[in-house]
Amino acid sequence: MRWRCTCAYDGTDFEGWQSQVGGNTVQDTIEARLGAIFKRPIRVHGAGRTDAGVHARGQVFHFDADWSHGSQKLLSALSASLRRDIQITSIAGVNVSFHARFSALRKRYVYRFYLGQASPFETRYCWSVGDRSMDLVATEQLAQRFLGTHDFTALAATHHDGKTINPEKTLYRLEFQQEGKKLQLIVEGSGFLYKMVRTIAGTLLQVGRGALTADYVWDCLEKKERREKIVTAPAHGLCLDRVFYAKNFLQNV
């Protein structure tokens, strides 16, 4: 039996999603709980890795295990004695052709800025960028140009594990929403290069602040040159908001 789970986590005190030596990751924590329930090692597969400090409201993962007591009881068992910075928000049986990563059509990230100094209650979840004014028109215009399919080499870090990855990615949505001093950037795409969302966020902020021009950034993009002036926004402002799948995978089995 295959199970699709959704979870939320405060990434502050984790070394990211993906399992690693030392074990202080979200994946390791969930696998430890599943191991305790099923009395054998269970491997979970996440929709995407999140870096150390990055949060999630809608991370999705799947795993295979036999369980005859229904999904609600599995949710309770999995949630029991879990650290309070992880929450399992849903669990459902799915067809075995479902794969949290390979079946994903699209992912949505939200990058949160605070135009000033965020309070101690918000500072873990947004980047406080001070109260200098932002030219949101300039940033919106550049954001519009990023939509569609481009080679995003200039706006990503060199991939850390050395694998060759197709640098062409498609962005479907890139939108700012502001409420008082809270400014958030919503990014939806087919997939993302390493640190690409945080680099887009940092770059759009620099353009809004007048530190970079949109033409400069576009020139980097076209020449596929990662330059020093391109800034990557810090991890703690980023949140994996939602992963989208085809409808047939969302039916419970």
Place this chain on the structure above:
Amino acid sequence: MRWRCTCAYDGTDFEGWQSQVGGNTVQDTIEARLGAIFKRPIRVHGAGRTDAGVHARGQVFHFDADWSHGSQKLLSALSASLRRDIQITSIAGVNVSFHARFSALRKRYVYRFYLGQASPFETRYCWSVGDRSMDLVATEQLAQRFLGTHDFTALAATHHDGKTINPEKTLYRLEFQQEGKKLQLIVEGSGFLYKMVRTIAGTLLQVGRGALTADYVWDCLEKKERREKIVTAPAHGLCLDRVFYAKNFLQNV
């Protein structure tokens, strides 16, 4: 020169407000910053102690020190390299007759409940009490009876440092506000016994859930008997929201 400061803090990782051996308190942290600025030990006086895990949005403290560069620069100096779970929100010169604790007319605490399981982003700041229904009419009626001056011995812990304290306190406001699954209790009073706000919060919850009757609680109060059934709500739902002073103390000097 006397300075009145307002600060906010996430109490999760502190051993409360008041200075103690070990030094992991809000007061110790602020005094360490002031010591670094003024090159001598500076003692700060808080409006009230908050216990380990209790938060504050509007804690007030004062200290005496000569500074000739204006309050804005003092605020910047004090904020520099402060842990991000403390924020100094205002600072102003005041008359030397001002005392953060003794001049306070009234304090406002907010106790936050979550009717269900709060997300990892909110769980540090509220008590998740599950989704059983609450009889808010019964709790509101009991809350109304608590208003005014009473001996609150039955709804407080024995004071921890053994001092004899007048158990008669005056409550000016006790009000629930609900927004979806978020329920908050606003408590304003002249002063509070040790753990009194948390015990009022826990007791009102029990009455709302039908675990205790209002008459039972009132009987405890009148007999000044702290009984086992009276529950103290956990620290992390509590926040010192604001301290009120007479207007003449709010003028800058």
